[in-house]
Amino acid sequence: MRIEVDLKKCTGCGVCREECPKGARIWNINEKARASNLRYCHLCMICASKCPEDAIRVIRDEIPNDENKKENLGN
Numbered sequence: 001m002r003i004e005v006d007l008k009k010c011t012g013c014g015v016c017r018e019e020c021p022k023g024a025r026i027w028n029i030n031e032k033a034r035a036s037n038l039r040y041c042h043l044c045m046i047c048a049s050k051c052p053e054d055a056i057r058v059i060r061d062e063i064p065n066d067e068n069k070k071e072n073l074g075n
């Protein structure tokens, strides 16, 4: 998995850092967010859902499997 921050959208408000239940997994550096030390990230998506600028994408490696599940459910 990885977390991407769109630095063009990010205003450096710090909400993502404050809201992460696993500690500061998203840091503000030079007034922009950077994802780092994601070892404890449990993919709750709170950071992405709370970002007022919609600047965060939490990307799961399992997405292809989820798509397979959807296809199987549709059959």
Ligand code: SF4
Binding pocket: 005, 009, 010, 011, 012, 013, 014, 015, 016, 017, 028, 032, 033, 050, 051, 052, 053, 054, 055, 056
């Ligand atoms: S919540 Fe969004 S806009 Fe605010 S610092 Fe984090 S990524 Fe940037």
Ligand code: SF4
Binding pocket: 003, 019, 020, 021, 022, 025, 026, 040, 041, 042, 043, 044, 045, 046, 047, 048, 058
């Ligand atoms: S997905 Fe959840 S645990 Fe991971 S960085 Fe975002 S808020 Fe923190």
